[in-house]
Amino acid sequence: MKIKIIIPVIIATFVFVAGLSPLMAATTPPAQVRIDQLSKDFEPVEFDHASHVDMVGDCGECHHHTTGTASNDPDCMRCHNSGATGERVACRDCHAPDPFSADHLKTTSEDRKRYHRDLLGLKGAYHRSCTGCHEASGGPTGCLDCHLRTEAGDALFRAGKYTPAPTDKAAGH
Amino acid sequence: MSGISRRKFLTCTLVGAGATALSLKTTDAFASAKLEGYPDSMGVLVDLGRCVGCRSCEAACNREQHLPAPAQSFDDPSVFDQTFHNGQKRRTDEQAYTVVNRYEPTATDQPVYRKSQCNHCNEPACLTSCFVNAYTKTSEGAVIYNPNICVGCRNCMIACPFNMPAYSYSSATNPVIKKCIFCYDTRLKNGLPPACVEICPQQVMTFGHRKELIEIAHERIKARPDRYIDHLYGENEVGGTSWMYLAPAPFEEVGFDTTMNNEPIISNVKDFLGTVPMVLAIWPALFTGFHLLATRKHDIEQHGDDHSAHKEEEKKS
Ligand code: SF4
Numbered sequence: 001m002k003i004k005i006i007i008p009v010i011i012a013t014f015v016f017v018a019g020l021s022p023l024m025a026a027t028t029p030p031a032q033v034r035i036d037q038l039s040k041d042f043e044p045v046e047f048d049h050a051s052h053v054d055m056v057g058d059c060g061e062c063h064h065h066t067t068g069t070a071s072n073d074p075d076c077m078r079c080h081n082s083g084a085t086g087e088r089v090a091c092r093d094c095h096a097p098d099p100f101s102a103d104h105l106k107t108t109s110e111d112r113k114r115y116h117r118d119l120l121g122l123k124g125a126y127h128r129s130c131t132g133c134h135e136a137s138g139g140p141t142g143c144l145d146c147h148l149r150t151e152a153g154d155a156l157f158r159a160g161k162y163t164p165a166p167t168d169k170a171a172g173h
Numbered sequence: 174m175s176g177i178s179r180r181k182f183l184t185c186t187l188v189g190a191g192a193t194a195l196s197l198k199t200t201d202a203f204a205s206a207k208l209e210g211y212p213d214s215m216g217v218l219v220d221l222g223r224c225v226g227c228r229s230c231e232a233a234c235n236r237e238q239h240l241p242a243p244a245q246s247f248d249d250p251s252v253f254d255q256t257f258h259n260g261q262k263r264r265t266d267e268q269a270y271t272v273v274n275r276y277e278p279t280a281t282d283q284p285v286y287r288k289s290q291c292n293h294c295n296e297p298a299c300l301t302s303c304f305v306n307a308y309t310k311t312s313e314g315a316v317i318y319n320p321n322i323c324v325g326c327r328n329c330m331i332a333c334p335f336n337m338p339a340y341s342y343s344s345a346t347n348p349v350i351k352k353c354i355f356c357y358d359t360r361l362k363n364g365l366p367p368a369c370v371e372i373c374p375q376q377v378m379t380f381g382h383r384k385e386l387i388e389i390a391h392e393r394i395k396a397r398p399d400r401y402i403d404h405l406y407g408e409n410e411v412g413g414t415s416w417m418y419l420a421p422a423p424f425e426e427v428g429f430d431t432t433m434n435n436e437p438i439i440s441n442v443k444d445f446l447g448t449v450p451m452v453l454a455i456w457p458a459l460f461t462g463f464h465l466l467a468t469r470k471h472d473i474e475q476h477g478d479d480h481s482a483h484k485e486e487e488k489k490s
């Protein structure tokens with residue numbers, strides 16, 4: 001008798017929670033997101049999430065199927081045909097900041113049947129998502145359009161005060 | 174873990190050479206049995222369609238390998254317009270173990286950028302051609318060399334099908350070969366990806382087990398046949414390489430040699446290797462010969478090979 005009552009309660013709770021999280025995420029998007037993964041060579045980027053929400057409108061454009069909206073990619077839709085598949089909304093929750101670490105490679109190696117084993121890392125996901133869209137919509141695509149370089153970054157690129165003295169040897173012939 | 178020892182390689186090759194004498198078929202079997210390389214070899218899958226030509230990878234390599242300052246900033250795109258005689262594009266040299274070049278294939282409306290560096294062959298021709306055992310193929314897949322053993326004979330430069338080893342001119346008395354080592358010392362042997370792979374904003378390069386990268390590459394082609402030429406360059410070329418490429422346009426239009434055989438270059442240097450025991454006996458005479466050859470080649474290159482001529486000019490200026 002008791003079990004018959006408990007099961008529907010569990011199911012109801014599950015449905016409620018699963019339904020709520022994406023909904024909550026969708027209704028309270030952050031106005032700004034600080035992206036500081038490259039902070040050694042570049043200053044953190046203060047990503048203006050709010051203005052991108054206004055511009056793009058559709059969360060699924062960047063968040064695929066994780067924000068309560070269904071994906072726009074017909075390939076994803078074959079499995080993720082409802083939007084309520086993910087409770088993870090932040091990019092880093094799926095796109096690993098260290099996609100080539102020994103630990104990460106081990107997990108993907110052990111799970112070779114996983115469909116998403118060729119998933120982009122966090123940095124690749126950001127750049128390919130941003131630049132792809134920026135290219136198509138005429139947004140900025142130059143590195144320094146979004147990133148300010150640190151002094152270490154200038155040294156790395158031999159730019160700024162680290163720019164090599166001009167010589168005529170670089171001109172080719 | 175140690176790599177293929179020179180002796181083991183030589184033994185295999187001599188066995189192979191012996192087999193050639195018996196029957197051609199046996200040699201084929203030998204070659205294909207060796208094609209897989211080390212089972213746990215790591216590799217890099219380079220997806221040219223993703224590259225935006227930012228040259229961060231060149232900068233990262235320069236920092237990681239403590240290479241000298243380049244002639245121009247790494248964020249200066251004017252280098253893509255540089256061509257040398259016969260329209261040859263920039264090449265790797267002793268100051269740059271990797272370079273990115275721009276191509277304009279007819280099949281795409283966007284330019285295609287191609288990063289080049291040592292491909293870390295499964296059966297490295299540089300290794301087999303080196304008669305002082307300066308090279309090692311490590312179990313992680315890297316082809317590394319010991320500069321203290323290198324005598325600067327430049328055999329490997331000539332043997333490499335991809336023209337990767339460069340000759341260091343910085344020391345006239347102790348010239349050595351310089352090339353990409355897969356960041357072996359500082360990264361690969363500690364389970365870390367190379368510096369260029371790590372810095373790339375576009376994830377053009379995927380680092381992983383070579384075997385799995387081959388699967389992933391074919392999955393990418395299958396998922397987006399419109400985006401890729403149906404070929405994984407380096408899967409089989411010259412016996413397979415650790416660095417492999419996917420391209421959105423025909424490979425010959427984006428800087429690849431598509432006339433490459435699937436046989437390792439080993440077979441070409443086999444005859445040379447057969448003479449190695451003899452080398453030990455007549456070393457001094459032979460070495461003088463190599464020296465003469467090397468200086469002669471050098472003279473020729475000053476007139477014939479644009480890149481070396483370019484370097485010579487750099488030295489003078
Ligand atoms: S690409 Fe050239 S230098 Fe690199 S491993 Fe192959 S033969 Fe050797």
Ligand code: SF4
Pocket residue numbers: 223224225226227228229230231273286288372373374375376377378
């Ligand atoms: S860092 Fe990546 S995107 Fe930039 S040039 Fe190198 S391979 Fe291309």
